[in-house]
Amino acid sequence: MGIELAMRPYRRRFAQPLHTAHGPWGWREGLLICLRDSQGRSGYGEVAPIPWFGSETMAEALAFCRAQGGDWRGEEIPDALPATQFGLESAQAKLTGQLAGQEPAIPADSVANANICGLLPAGETVVEIASQRLAQGHRTLKWKIGVHPIADEIHWLGQLVKALPPDARLRLDANGGLSLAQAEQWLAVCDRINANPQWATVEYLEQPLPPDQLAAMTALGERYQTAIALDESVATVAQLEDCWQRGWRGVFVVKPAIAGSPQRLQAFCQQHQPRLVFSSAFETAIGRRAALAIAARCSPSPAPALGFCTQGWFADDWDTLTPAELWDRL
Numbered sequence: 001m002g003i004e005l006a007m008r009p010y011r012r013r014f015a016q017p018l019h020t021a022h023g024p025w026g027w028r029e030g031l032l033i034c035l036r037d038s039q040g041r042s043g044y045g046e047v048a049p050i051p052w053f054g055s056e057t058m059a060e061a062l063a064f065c066r067a068q069g070g071d072w073r074g075e076e077i078p079d080a081l082p083a084t085q086f087g088l089e090s091a092q093a094k095l096t097g098q099l100a101g102q103e104p105a106i107p108a109d110s111v112a113n114a115n116i117c118g119l120l121p122a123g124e125t126v127v128e129i130a131s132q133r134l135a136q137g138h139r140t141l142k143w144k145i146g147v148h149p150i151a152d153e154i155h156w157l158g159q160l161v162k163a164l165p166p167d168a169r170l171r172l173d174a175n176g177g178l179s180l181a182q183a184e185q186w187l188a189v190c191d192r193i194n195a196n197p198q199w200a201t202v203e204y205l206e207q208p209l210p211p212d213q214l215a216a217m218t219a220l221g222e223r224y225q226t227a228i229a230l231d232e233s234v235a236t237v238a239q240l241e242d243c244w245q246r247g248w249r250g251v252f253v254v255k256p257a258i259a260g261s262p263q264r265l266q267a268f269c270q271q272h273q274p275r276l277v278f279s280s281a282f283e284t285a286i287g288r289r290a291a292l293a294i295a296a297r298c299s300p301s302p303a304p305a306l307g308f309c310t311q312g313w314f315a316d317d318w319d320t321l322t323p324a325e326l327w328d329r330l
């Protein structure tokens with residue numbers, strides 16, 4: 001019996017355009033997938049590409065899905081289409097789980113804020129916003145750095161770690177924008193902070209240098225105590241495997257929605273037990289559920305906070321809809 005493949009493209013507007021290294025990001029485009037068998041059972045999936053972060057374009061994803069002609073025969077999806085691999089494989093897993101009478105274990109939609117990393121804006125409002133995030137229940141916070149002069153940012157960090165409770169954790173995200181000298185300066189400051197048990201902990205410095213400087217980041221990881229995380233360096237499972245083979249043993253930030261095949265990601269995790277931190281790609285609730293299910297299966301123990309603080313970023317009410325309601329809305 002054949003499996004029907006239906007798809008519905010979407011566009012959602014960010015409430016405020018996101019500032020990215022590639023300019024403002026105003027609209028999130030993606031594709032919802034529905035696989036349906038002859039008995040009417042269905043599994044939803046989501047293709048949510050971010051081409052400037054290393055995935056295929058929306059047009060490439062659409063072309064592959066349209067070429068299936070409305071049927072899904074489990075065809076191999078090329079590695080050049082990682083977001084499509086995620087969307088179709090997770091829809092297939094949902095459908096297969098129902099066929100076997102066992103829904104895959106999906107974490108509740110409302111993962112408690114204590115397990116989710118709260119976001120802090122760049123700049124000096126950080127201390128004030130941090131106290132709001134703590135009041136919302138977050139215990140791990142992420143702050144964008146490399147935006148203002150480094151002396152100012154280090155000064156604000158000093159105020160922040162003293163204002164936070166000692167069990168709070170901070171992630172500093174440089175988006176690959178530091179020079180080597182600046183990265184050394186930050187890591188020395190982080191090591192000093194982490195040596196003081198009365199202050200909050202810097203969990204890691206995220207992507208201090210651009211992706212082409214893996215060897216320099218590996219060397220920094222050996223010289224300083226504070227961990228370093230790769231993000232822009234590892235958009236896909238293939239890049240994770242490559243960095244692992246080249247000796248990276250620090251943290252990896254993974255966005256399951258653009259990483260590629262969930263099965264291949266899970267196999268990599270089981271084989272190597274890497275230090276993974278999972279993060280959203282601004283997908284809808286359909287992709288979010290599938291991504292959180294992967295995070296639940298592949299996170300190290302104890303699991304680091306999830307980078308899924310993305311509710312309320314869009315100028316719509318989609319986060320309140322079930323997958324079937326969202327599908328019908330499009």
Ligand SMILES: [Mg+2]
Nearest residue numbers: 173175206231
């Ligand atoms: Mg990052």
